[in-house]
Amino acid sequence: MLTLRVDADTLARMRFAASPASESMVWLRLTAASGRHPVFGDPGPLARAALAHPDVALLADLLPRNGDTYRPDLLTPQPGADPQRRDLLDEQIARIEAVSQEDLEEQVFTYTRTHWSRPLRASTRRIAESGRMQRRLANGLARFWRDALSDGWPELRSIIDRDIARRATAIAAHGIGRALGALHPGIDWAGDAVTLTRSRDGEIDVTGRDLVLAPGVLSWPDVIIQVDTPGQFVLYYPALRIEAGRDRRSGGIAQVLGNTRAALLAHLETARSTAELATLVGYAPGTVSYHLSALHRAHLVTKVRDGRYVLYRRTAHAAGLLEDARD
Numbered sequence: 232m233l234t235l236r237v238d239a240d241t242l243a244r245m246r247f248a249a250s251p252a253s254e255s256m257v258w259l260r261l262t263a264a265s266g267r268h269p270v271f272g273d274p275g276p277l278a279r280a281a282l283a284h285p286d287v288a289l290l291a292d293l294l295p296r297n298g299d300t301y302r303p304d305l306l307t308p309q310p311g312a313d314p315q316r317r318d319l320l321d322e323q324i325a326r327i328e329a330v331s332q333e334d335l336e337e338q339v340f341t342y343t344r345t346h347w348s349r350p351l352r353a354s355t356r357r358i359a360e361s362g363r364m365q366r367r368l369a370n371g372l373a374r375f376w377r378d379a380l381s382d383g384w385p386e387l388r389s390i391i392d393r394d395i396a397r398r399a400t401a402i403a404a405h406g407i408g409r410a411l412g413a414l415h416p417g418i419d420w421a422g423d424a425v426t427l428t429r430s431r432d433g434e435i436d437v438t439g440r441d442l443v444l445a446p447g448v449l450s451w452p453d454v455i456i457q458v459d460t461p462g463q464f465v466l467y468y469p470a471l472r473i474e475a476g477r478d479r480r481s482g483g484i485a486q487v488l489g490n491t492r493a494a495l496l497a498h499l500e501t502a503r504s505t506a507e508l509a510t511l512v513g514y515a516p517g518t519v520s521y522h523l524s525a526l527h528r529a530h531l532v533t534k535v536r537d538g539r540y541v542l543y544r545r546t547a548h549a550a551g552l553l554e555d556a557r558d
Contacts, residue, residue, distance in 0.1 A: 286371035301346030
């Protein structure tokens with residue numbers, strides 16, 4: 232059992248926050264492992280195509296696999312203090328790029344050696360030693376987010392916001408202690424400490440520090456604790472009502488993580504230009520072009536030049552995904 236020792240100052244500064252970086256890491260880890268989420272199913276071709284970028288691949292190489300659980304905390308910086316900010320990910324990306332070389336080497340070299348059953352790749356070690364890893368990890372996160380998650384973030388964020396609102400109501404009605412004890416069956420409130428029964432053994436002093444409580448959507452149903460970056464304590468717990476998605480088909484993730492791209496694919500039964508699609512879906516041509524590029528990298532659309540225009544058309548695989556989503 233892990234015990235987080237807190238005091239009145241910790242409780243006064245405890246807050247809830249969304250962490251787009253954490254959601255991204257969970258989805259990337261699942262993608263790299265060719266896994267399936269218990270609710271949302273297959274990460275999909277867009278996420279898999281993003282792995283071809285070397286910075287995304289580098290990021291994936293720092294994620295646990297084969298039963299390991301340690302994830303370097305520098306990949307998921309503590310979310311900022313303003314829950315209404317729309318640029319949460321930009322802030323987290325900037326904090327990754329600003330990680331000190333000393334902290335990076337401690338987590339990437341020392342902690343992975345302690346907690347992983349596999350050695351760090353020699354190529355990954357060389358990048359870490361070069362001082363270029365922070366920038367490349369930040370770029371990898373930005374790239375994976377843009378290609379695989381950005382389109383569906385408003386819907387993911389709405390799930391997180393609803394959870395936070397329910398927790399706030401519970402705190403108002405029953406107090407912070409009871410609300411903490413209701414986060415998850417493996418989390419309890421002991422009067423002066425938060426205890427996690429399904430975690431590593433030990434005690435960590437969080438007195439006088441921020442403890443951020445982050446609802447997890449894509450990390451459902453897991454509890455994750457990060458305490459290795461000095462002063463950055465985050466407890467990720469499963470957001471409420473995620474299990475309601477269990478009746479979705481495996482292709483249902485497209486309904487949560489790709490409404491814009493699904494709309495484009497729906498109009499691409501016949502070949503169309505970027506300008507024509509922009510008119511049909513009501514987005515700027517630059518936005519449509521960006522999404523079409525992601526779809527093309529994932530082999531969901533083909534493109535051919537016809538005079539002055541480039542025409543896009545969905546592939547048979549894309550048509551099959553749309554059909555699954557309708558059933």
